[in-house]
Amino acid sequence: MIATRRKRIRPAALASLLALTLSGCGLSAELDRERNPAREPTPAATRTRAAQPSAPAVSETSPALPAGPKASPAVPVQQDRGCPLSGLRVGTGPVDAAMGLRAMTITLTNCGKKPYELKGYPSVRVLGPQGDPIPGVRTVxxxxxxxxxxxDPGPEALTLGPGESARAGLYWRMAAEDGTYLRVAPAAGRSxxxxxxxDPLDIGPENILGTTAWAPAT
Structure with missing residues (x-):
């Protein structure tokens, strides 16, 4: 009688095990449920979830990210507020492009209290991102x-009263390297x-920057 009952129970046990396997739980999952019926997270699982940030982050073992662009050097540039000690403020317009020719306007404004005498051409140097002159660029x-x-219409004598401005044009041919700064003087030898x-000047090395003479800004 006992042997007969065992034979009847074994097929039922096999059927239960097969049902667990087909349901995706498996024997190990069933044993886990028996050991932890409340399904509380184990300490190891808690650590794993805590280590996963809500946003991507770089860990100590993550590969190094590519370096970003270098920060601009500490180039002393004209401030936007107030009037420089020279009494002159320099401004630039956007770059115009057509068939490889580039053009930009620079403006000189008398923000001081005295008239300023002006004649001839601006003195301009093109500086790269690190504040160094781009090699070979010639200003003519x-x-x-x-x-x-x-x-170029040619030079004429100007007197800029307080608040008045003059302008000059810069022209160059497109090249591969960009200029980031302009160092401008009203004329050679002045501050x-x-x-x-x-807008950067894509002037590149060994290139020519042509300038027009100062003219009244309308």
């Missing part, structure tokens, strides 16, 4: 050496002002 008076640049450009 006039536009004859820049292909397709408009004709300079360094301005950061809103």
């Amino acid at each position: 008076e006039g536009t004859d050496q820049v292909a397709m640049a408009p004709e 300079t002002t360094t301005v950061r450009l809103p």
